[in-house]
Amino acid sequence: MKYIVVLGDGMADYRMPELDNLTPLEKAKKPNIDKLAQKGRLGMVKTVPDGIPPGSDAANLSVMGYNPKIYYSGRSPLEAVSMGIQLKDTDVTFRCNLVTLSDGEEYSEKTMIDYSSDEISTKEAHELIAEIQRHFGTSDITFFGGISYRHCMVWNNGSLEFKLTPPHDILDRKITEYMPQGPYSKMVEKMMVESYNILKDHPVNLERIAKGLRPANSIWIWGEGKKPALSSFNDKYKITGSVISAVDLIKGIGICAGLDSIDVEGATGNVHTNFLGKAEAALKEIDSGKDFVYVHLEAPDECGHRHEIENKVKSIELIDELVVGTLLKGLEKYPDYRIMVLPDHPTPLSLRTHTSEPVPFLIYQKSDQIDSGSNGYDEFQAAKTGIMVDEGYTLMDSFIKLKNLSDL
The missing domain is CATH 3.40.720.10 (Alkaline Phosphatase, subunit A)
Structure with a gap:
């Protein structure tokens, strides 16, 4: 059969x-x-x-x-495995989207325009994620490039005590009430806020804007989880x-x-x-x-x-x-x-x-x-x-x- x-x-x-x-x-x-x-x-x-x-x-x-009541351990570790990332039992993983936020306002007042940045190409995205890694990577935090807008952050000895919102759930909404929450939320929020200033004028995004495409002007971190055991x-x-x-x-x-x-x-x-x-x-x-x-x-x-x-x-x-x-x-x-x-x-x-x-x-x-x-x-x-x-x-x-x- x-x-x-x-x-x-x-x-x-x-x-x-x-x-x-x-x-x-x-x-x-x-x-x-x-x-x-x-x-x-x-x-x-x-x-x-x-x-x-x-x-x-x-x-x-x-x-x-x-x-799922037995085996569900979060979305991002499953994606990390697919990307070939070798996870330790002490690692906490996060999905890191490249998103398009509105211009002009303070970060927390911006609107989620597109969770996929016009389905940014993988080549362009990897350039941007490499820039994010240069700014935020440490001995415990590493960013990995995935496919199109879908990427991964791994935090060794990290915490699962977060309330994080998928960006596709808040399209066309102000992100104010959907900012990271939890004991370590300020660390994640700081990276997201600073990423906007890093990415908005990046050559990749300037070229996308010139082509009439949406820029990938921020990271959005969500989907925390730990290594699964199916x-x-x-x-x-x-x-x-x-x-x-x-x-x-x-x-x-x-x-x-x-x-x-x-x-x-x-x-x-x-x-x-x-x-x-x-x-x-x-x-x-x-x-x-x-x-x-x-x-x-x-x-x-x-x-x-x-x-x-x-x-x-x-x-x-x-x-x-x-x-x-x-x-x-x-x-x-x-x-x-x-x-x-x-x-x-x-x-x-x-x-x-x-x-x-x-x-x-x-x-x-x-x-x-x-x-x-x-x-x-x-x-x-x-x-x-x-x-x-x-x-x-x-x-x-x-x-x-x-x-x-x-x-x-």
Whole structure:
């Protein structure tokens, strides 16, 4: 048996007037996914346990079969692992975004214009992070360059006693009430404030402004955590596997779980990503003997955060055509396979941030096709089935271990 998960990050949403009172999943033309839903098992799953923030970290841990209440240790250490950073047990890690803040006001009165600085290129970002390291790096604090706007700060013998806010949660808001809080908050705040003066006139940013692009004029520190200790995916399920993603967080979860992380040229994490390349890479892994591939697609989530209504619909259509369509053609030669399609969490366009409501899932098996009674795949078709998986981390057990889908 071959197993493939297609994870459309943030794909679930609310019905919107701009989409004829439909959700993006309802609005999108997705014949491949809808066909799977008609012949597979549909339901809802709660991926984010109560009391845990609805981040992609906890949600993807859950989808991958790990109970976030046990294994969740923060977002940034998972990203650090993906970046090849060797973490000590005494290290505390932080996500360090390069963001665009408004000009003119005192720092704490500025507005969060863009959490990604117009999706700054990795090359440009590494120049800026190197400058930040020159100014703030010490024997205990080190900044590491990641991908695009996503970077990491490691503090040896650091503290977890912080209240820090993800920048994508406060778009177009004044940052005043979202500044760092906690016993060591002044240290982090000082770096953020001083970073604005360091970066605003940096040659990289002056060149970006000249091109009509937003400058990466500040760092934003959040997502504190410590080195995770996941049990092996192979030990849990007795199968070999790989993870394919453009996002360090997802790569890090896969690496910590003992899965191979596969890089795809042109994979950006947005609506312009190499959708086809990801599907082809997944098939290559399967053809090489792997049993399981986790294909993560960030685009719907990015569109949700940026309130890009048409692009969110388009991203779902591209996932259907270029990812699911390609996978189905490539899997035809195998006697049997299962494919699961789902989001990790909703990222409603109207809220521009994550929520913790249950999300729709579908599981299809080539040799065990059933009449689901559903016309297609969306939040409401899935809810109508009455199937509800309250403990999200158990869904992977069902996906891999159940003999018959009708037992779900």
